[in-house]
Amino acid sequence: MLLRFVTRRLAVAIIQLIGISLFVFFMIRILPADPVARLVGLNATKEAYDLAAHNLGLDQPWGQQLLNYLGIYSNRPGDGVLQGDLGDSWVTSAPILEELVRFLPITLEFITYALLIAFLIAVPMAMAAATKPGKTADRVTFVWGLFAGAQPEFWWGLMFVFFFFFQFHEWGFPSAPAPLGRLNPMVSEPHTITGFILIDSLLAGNFRAFLDGAHHLMLPVFTLVFVVSGAIIKMLRQNMIRVLQSDYILYARSAGLPSRQVGFYAMRAAMAPAMTLVGIFYGFLLGGAVPIELIYSLGGIGEYSIRSILAFDYPAIQGTVLIIAMVSLLIYLVIDILHAAIDPRVTF
Amino acid sequence: MTITPGPQVAATADASGVVVIPKRRRIDIWRKYKEEKLFAFGCTMVAIMLLLALCEILHLELGLPTRITPYDPNFATGNVSVPPPPLADWPGLLVDTIFNGAKPPHWFGTDNSGLDVFSRTIAAPRTDMTIALVAALVSMLLGTFVGLICGFYRNIATEVVMRISDLLQSFPVFITAMVLVALSGRQVWNIVLALAIVYAPIFVRLTRAEVMSQSVRGYVESARAVGNPEWKVAFRHVLPNSLIPSLIQVSSTIGFAILLTSGLSFVGAGVRPPTPEWGLMISLGAPQIILGEWWQSIFPGVAISLTVFSFAAVGHGLEEDYG
Numbered sequence: 221m222l223l224r225f226v227t228r229r230l231a232v233a234i235i236q237l238i239g240i241s242l243f244v245f246f247m248i249r250i251l252p253a254d255p256v257a258r259l260v261g262l263n264a265t266k267e268a269y270d271l272a273a274h275n276l277g278l279d280q281p282w283g284q285q286l287l288n289y290l291g292i293y294s295n296r297p298g299d300g301v302l303q304g305d306l307g308d309s310w311v312t313s314a315p316i317l318e319e320l321v322r323f324l325p326i327t328l329e330f331i332t333y334a335l336l337i338a339f340l341i342a343v344p345m346a347m348a349a350a351t352k353p354g355k356t357a358d359r360v361t362f363v364w365g366l367f368a369g370a371q372p373e374f375w376w377g378l379m380f381v382f383f384f385f386f387q388f389h390e391w392g393f394p395s396a397p398a399p400l401g402r403l404n405p406m407v408s409e410p411h412t413i414t415g416f417i418l419i420d421s422l423l424a425g426n427f428r429a430f431l432d433g434a435h436h437l438m439l440p441v442f443t444l445v446f447v448v449s450g451a452i453i454k455m456l457r458q459n460m461i462r463v464l465q466s467d468y469i470l471y472a473r474s475a476g477l478p479s480r481q482v483g484f485y486a487m488r489a490a491m492a493p494a495m496t497l498v499g500i501f502y503g504f505l506l507g508g509a510v511p512i513e514l515i516y517s518l519g520g521i522g523e524y525s526i527r528s529i530l531a532f533d534y535p536a537i538q539g540t541v542l543i544i545a546m547v548s549l550l551i552y553l554v555i556d557i558l559h560a561a562i563d564p565r566v567t568f
Numbered sequence: 569m570t571i572t573p574g575p576q577v578a579a580t581a582d583a584s585g586v587v588v589i590p591k592r593r594r595i596d597i598w599r600k601y602k603e604e605k606l607f608a609f610g611c612t613m614v615a616i617m618l619l620l621a622l623c624e625i626l627h628l629e630l631g632l633p634t635r636i637t638p639y640d641p642n643f644a645t646g647n648v649s650v651p652p653p654p655l656a657d658w659p660g661l662l663v664d665t666i667f668n669g670a671k672p673p674h675w676f677g678t679d680n681s682g683l684d685v686f687s688r689t690i691a692a693p694r695t696d697m698t699i700a701l702v703a704a705l706v707s708m709l710l711g712t713f714v715g716l717i718c719g720f721y722r723n724i725a726t727e728v729v730m731r732i733s734d735l736l737q738s739f740p741v742f743i744t745a746m747v748l749v750a751l752s753g754r755q756v757w758n759i760v761l762a763l764a765i766v767y768a769p770i771f772v773r774l775t776r777a778e779v780m781s782q783s784v785r786g787y788v789e790s791a792r793a794v795g796n797p798e799w800k801v802a803f804r805h806v807l808p809n810s811l812i813p814s815l816i817q818v819s820s821t822i823g824f825a826i827l828l829t830s831g832l833s834f835v836g837a838g839v840r841p842p843t844p845e846w847g848l849m850i851s852l853g854a855p856q857i858i859l860g861e862w863w864q865s866i867f868p869g870v871a872i873s874l875t876v877f878s879f880a881a882v883g884h885g886l887e888e889d890y891g
Contacts, residue, residue, distance in 0.1 A: 236735065239731075239735045240735065240738070240739065243735060243739075244747075247748075248747060251747075251748065251751035251752045252751075252752060252753065253750075253751035253752070253753075363606075366606075366877070366880055366881065366884060369880065370823055370827070370873075370876040370877045370879070370880040371873055371876070371877075372827055372831065372847070372850075372869060372876070374831060374834050374847075374850065375850055375865065375868075375872060375873065376869075378850065378857050378869070379866065379869070381857055381858060382858075382860075382862050382866075385858060386858055386859075386860050390860070504740065504741065504742075506740060507742050507743035508740065508741065508743075510742060510831075510835050511831055511834050514835060525743055525746070526746060526835050526836065526837065529743075529746050529750045529751070530750055530836060530837065532750075532751065540743070541739075541740065541743060541747075544743065545738070545740070548738075548740070
């Protein structure tokens with residue numbers, strides 16, 4: 221059953237990915253940007269311009285460009301997407317897939333920690349709020365949910381830098397590190413295995429890098445938790461209140477189960493939809509954490525995407541969107557499987 | 569102020585022939601304003617921001633003397649990186665400026681090119697509010713129209729439109745907006761258009777769902793029975809009754825649009841300097857923050873925070889009564 225569900229979902233995902241790729245491919249070409257002029261400069265001669273356009277393959281009709289990108293009936297050297305090659309960046313000339321594999325884990329790492337922590341904070345808070353509706357805990361979580369869901373996360377990031385780095389430093393407290401990357405330049409970087417700096421340094425037994433990495437991840441993760449937790453708490457609270465009014469909870473209560481156990485049952489049912497929300501946040505933050513990455517100079521996929529967008533680097537834009545969409549779809553799938561594991565009412 | 573949404577129908581029969589008397593759905597916004605603090609706060613803040621935007625726009629477009637910023641928000645004063653005066657001096661300075669005609673101080677300091685932060689913060693609604701309002705309205709109009717057509721006429725063509733809308737919704741929002749704005753030139757109207765495209769699918773989905781549930785109601789059948797053409801049934805009868813979910817969504821969409829506008833400027837894919845825009849101001853002040861110059865980016869951030877929260881509060885209030 222599970223296998224059939226997964227294959228069906230993967231089939232749909234592939235269709236979606238094809239749709240997204242085509243859409244992005246044509247969208248960036250319809251918009252009135254001139255990547256050739258961006259590369260050769262505005263004062264370039266006609267010949268230089270044409271040569272650059274030819275080298276990039278932009279002198280071909282769109283149909284042929286698409287075939288070249290896909291790698292079928294290509295009239296250019298190199299493979300296409302169908303052979304697993306996303307092409308070379310027009311700015312750095314490096315293979316895009318390699319660059320993405322280097323940058324993606326950086327973003328994945330801090331988003332994962334942030335969402336995990338936010339979820340762990342949200343569960344007890346939502347439980348406290350929902351079991352006593354209208355009381356202080358409920359009101360606080362309600363206002364918090366409304367407030368944090370509507371905040372400019374990049375501004376809070378800056379404020380945290382000011383407070384925990386600059387101000388703590390002034391006061392002589394142990395402060396957060398300067399927002400300049402993932403590790404102190406004095407600390408040797410662990411050999412890349414997963415790309416997650418905390419996991420890599422543990423695998424390498426490099427505790428100094430582990431501590432320093434955690435120290436540098438502290439503020440970006442805190443910023444994200446701060447912003448994301450509100451929405452998760454809000455949703456968990458709503459679900460909890462709804463579930464607590466349902467018949468099977470009434471039954472569990474009347475059967476004389478201790479209230480803690482009833483609360484646990486209710487939480488299990490309330491958690492499943494909130495996990496879907498976490499999945500959606502994952503997809504959203506993969507591309508949407510750009511400002512936070514910029515503030516802390518983390519150099520993840522968000523920074524890569526804004527750099528390639530501002531440089532009109534078409535292959536890099538296409539590759540980034542494709543990879544982000546792919547990872548998000550994969551995460552949605554995992555979340556749905558987890559959903560079924562938690563909630564016995566869901567079957568494939 | 570009383571709003572009665574859509575034409576009221578006395579009594580109708582639903583699909584199974586059971587007579588349903590619709591609840592008179594009206595909200596008394598004035599009563600709500602007086603009774604609910606959060607809603608009142610939201611409405612007040614939104615009104616203030618609209619007023620600030622209006623003052624600037626009237627001054628810029630019609631040359632009316634409505635400019636209330638003490639300094640020109642686009643013109644450097646020559647005083648670079650001046651910190652704001654200490655809070656204890658504010659009352660004295662206020663009296664001096666208002667009654668003694670002294671030169672107004674830089675209430676929020678100046679940034680490192682000498683632009684007055686206070687003037688720019690209260691001039692910025694002209695950019696942020698305009699972009700967000702117009703974008704939200706355009707996406708609502710577009711989304712409602714497409715949603716109505718797709719919900720009312722169910723065939724292969726509208727099914728394809730729905731799939732495209734779904735596809736658009738599955739895109740990473742921030743990246744799509746960055747691509748649309750950066751590649752079409754960083755002009756204000758391009759940002760509006762980009763935001764409208766990004767947010768339209770939400771309205772398509774909301775309207776379509778409501779249209780589908782309304783189309784099986786009895787009043788639609790009655791409208792058909794008395795000989796109305798199909799388009800008239802759709803636009804005169806179904807549309808007004810399907811607007812409520814979209815109208816509620818608009819408020820929070822405006823809030824999100826402000827967040828996205830300022831986020832885009834922050835990463836360098838939004839309006840160009842020196843346009844007064846909150847996100848751009850934060851981004852200009854960002855390199856100074858680790859040097860301790862907090863005033864350049866704290867005030868525009870507070871403005872964004874308050875404005876977006878206010879729109880969320882208004883949206884939440886409306887949702888409670890309507891949704």
